[in-house]
Amino acid sequence: MSKTVLLIEDEPNIIEAISFILSRDGWTVVTHSNGHDANQVIQAKSPDLVILDVMLPGKSGFDILRDLRLEHSSDALPVLMLTARGQAKDREMAETLGVNRFMTKPFSNSDVREAVRDLVQQ
Amino acid sequence: MSTLGSVGARIRENRVSQGMQQAVLAQSVGISPSYLNLIEHDRRRIGGKLLVAFANALGVELTALREGAEAAIVARLTEANAHHAGGIQNVEKSANDFAARFGDWADLMVALDRKIRVLEQTVDTLTDRLAHDPHLATSLHEVLTTVTAIRSTSSILVETDEIEPEWQNRFHRNLNEDSRRLADGAAALVDYLDGARKDQRSNSVPQEALEAAFEARGFHFPELETHPDRIPSVIQDLDLSHQAPRHLAKMFLEQYCKDALDFPLDAVKAALDQYGLNPIAMAQSQRLDVSTILRRLAFLPQDLVGPIGFISCDSSGSFLMRKPVTGFHIPRFGSACAIWPLFEAFLSPHRPLVQRLNHTGREGGTFDVVAIAELPYTIPSHNTIVAQSAMLIVPVSNPSFDDPVRRVGAACRVCSINNCESRREPSILGEGF
Numbered sequence: 001m002s003k004t005v006l007l008i009e010d011e012p013n014i015i016e017a018i019s020f021i022l023s024r025d026g027w028t029v030v031t032h033s034n035g036h037d038a039n040q041v042i043q044a045k046s047p048d049l050v051i052l053d054v055m056l057p058g059k060s061g062f063d064i065l066r067d068l069r070l071e072h073s074s075d076a077l078p079v080l081m082l083t084a085r086g087q088a089k090d091r092e093m094a095e096t097l098g099v100n101r102f103m104t105k106p107f108s109n110s111d112v113r114e115a116v117r118d119l120v121q122q
Numbered sequence: 123m124s125t126l127g128s129v130g131a132r133i134r135e136n137r138v139s140q141g142m143q144q145a146v147l148a149q150s151v152g153i154s155p156s157y158l159n160l161i162e163h164d165r166r167r168i169g170g171k172l173l174v175a176f177a178n179a180l181g182v183e184l185t186a187l188r189e190g191a192e193a194a195i196v197a198r199l200t201e202a203n204a205h206h207a208g209g210i211q212n213v214e215k216s217a218n219d220f221a222a223r224f225g226d227w228a229d230l231m232v233a234l235d236r237k238i239r240v241l242e243q244t245v246d247t248l249t250d251r252l253a254h255d256p257h258l259a260t261s262l263h264e265v266l267t268t269v270t271a272i273r274s275t276s277s278i279l280v281e282t283d284e285i286e287p288e289w290q291n292r293f294h295r296n297l298n299e300d301s302r303r304l305a306d307g308a309a310a311l312v313d314y315l316d317g318a319r320k321d322q323r324s325n326s327v328p329q330e331a332l333e334a335a336f337e338a339r340g341f342h343f344p345e346l347e348t349h350p351d352r353i354p355s356v357i358q359d360l361d362l363s364h365q366a367p368r369h370l371a372k373m374f375l376e377q378y379c380k381d382a383l384d385f386p387l388d389a390v391k392a393a394l395d396q397y398g399l400n401p402i403a404m405a406q407s408q409r410l411d412v413s414t415i416l417r418r419l420a421f422l423p424q425d426l427v428g429p430i431g432f433i434s435c436d437s438s439g440s441f442l443m444r445k446p447v448t449g450f451h452i453p454r455f456g457s458a459c460a461i462w463p464l465f466e467a468f469l470s471p472h473r474p475l476v477q478r479l480n481h482t483g484r485e486g487g488t489f490d491v492v493a494i495a496e497l498p499y500t501i502p503s504h505n506t507i508v509a510q511s512a513m514l515i516v517p518v519s520n521p522s523f524d525d526p527v528r529r530v531g532a533a534c535r536v537c538s539i540n541n542c543e544s545r546r547e548p549s550i551l552g553e554g555f
Contacts, residue, residue: 013296017274084266106270
């Protein structure tokens, strides 16, 4: 049974592209495109990895990650954060909140594939 | 404000030593006195026939004037070497040899150095805006997101061996959509950076609205030179939509009219002919405050005195008026460079400070500035003195390296002077800026 990646991103064409490349690699990709209820969706889908955008409608990726890490059951759930905000303070904040990998836009498909592979195998 | 070594300075030096009036020399070479004034103060470059005409009119060898030009080139080459952290040994001798043997190449190198500094200044400006401007940060986020989508989609199309026609069509459509979005986003960003929508954003602060309205008028109001009663109609024409900038405009224009009354335009022109752009000499001869002269010179038509910048502030450091000049970057937000003479002048009120500045950043501006702080009035109920400072900023096109120069920036955040003892916070600029 293939492992599940939950992609939380609000840009439809990035959703399609990432879904396509990860599906081709054998992952089951579930997508969600707003921040409001992202934490509930993570609970409901129980993914093996979350790919999380920072700037989302309703709730930022930082807030989603913070709430996620407050739930101890999700301690082991790897989170790959994608953002155009590549400033050091953003990276530091993500690391403080418990991100496993922080990737700045524009990234390449191979960067994403490699990161997903690394994080789920850990 | 000496610019000895430049062509303009040599012309002036020869004219003054012969006791010749500017008007006489101007007439003999067939130009206006005000244009000659610009040439003498290095705000217009000359060569060819006009330079020959000057040599004939002054009765000097052409080389006597040209040597100045060569000295200026040597100075710019030396400056370029220093600016780019060059390691040329015996730089002055090398520059002299280079300018003498390959004059055209030396000119080109100086021009390229200027161009580099312009580009560096652009980077400074953009970095400054990015650091302080949430709208710009959001716009760039949008552009980066679209670029990511394009990169990812195009990689799929190029790198995937077998791709279903349905997916292929979908990705082509996505690429088309994203490329349009990118074009629109980039155009909007350029509009913003060009200030095309300045009236919607930049001028939300009354001071900025006022400055923008004045800039549209060239910071000069000929109708008020002799008719202070026309202030209301000028304010009406400025098209300021809010009460606050209109109030500021009234205060400023009342001062403008008072200055025009104290130092009428004809007297200004005569003083320019006699003293050039020397505010202190003018103040002494007219028995006026230096600050009056600074304001008067700053708000003259550009064709009379060339581009001139001006800043005034109160003792809190808040800007009261900013008239920009190319190469002297004044921050839109936050605090300015602490070592500007504008602020230093508060330490010795009523004593003018004269300083040559090299403004870091990429336009490579060298400027002669005159700053003065004054204590215009007290607030009796608080027993408080309110001080104001003003600074006139005059570009120097061919600076001499014999003169001491103070290096300044716009603000610490975007300043590249690493060893500045007045630095308040680290710069966001990396090595090489």
